[in-house]
Amino acid sequence: MKLQIEGQSLRVRIGEVELASLLVGQPVVSHTRFTHDMSLSCTLRAVAGAAARFSGPAVAWTIDLPEDSLRAYAATLPSRDGLTFVLESGEGEPLELLFDVDVRDSVRHRRAK
Known part of the structure; x- marks a missing residue:
């Protein structure tokens, strides 16, 4: 997963293997450690409903x-x-959430089948 x-724009890009995980109900998780005491995790999930949601504390996004x-x-x-999803940010401009699958990975993956 790439962030x-x-x-006010957050782009999330994944590969075909990660997409397959999402489509069978498995979350995709990314962890980044910036320093000894500073890290960030992001969990991406496919859920029922019509709306995208962004939640969690500053160090563990969902x-x-x-x-x-x-x-x-x-x-x-x-x-x-x-x-593309537009999410209310609570104050000021909304957050634009962009999601895509890496097209190069997608082409490679689908040609290999």
Whole structure:
């Protein structure tokens, strides 16, 4: 899982193996240790419902993606397009959550089948 943050935009990019995990109900987890006492984890899950959600403390994020949207998107792969969700941030600008599967990985993975 790759995370990219710019202003009020968070982009989450995964590979085909991680997508397969999500589609069978398994979460995808990423851990980054910045220093001895500073780290970040991010858990990505496919969930029932129509809305994406972002939650958790500053050091342990959880991102929930609507399972139906995720399955519909997976059917279009490989594609450079992704999913976009606008999430209320509590104050100020909303957070734009962008989700996609790495198109290069997707092409390689699907050609190998």
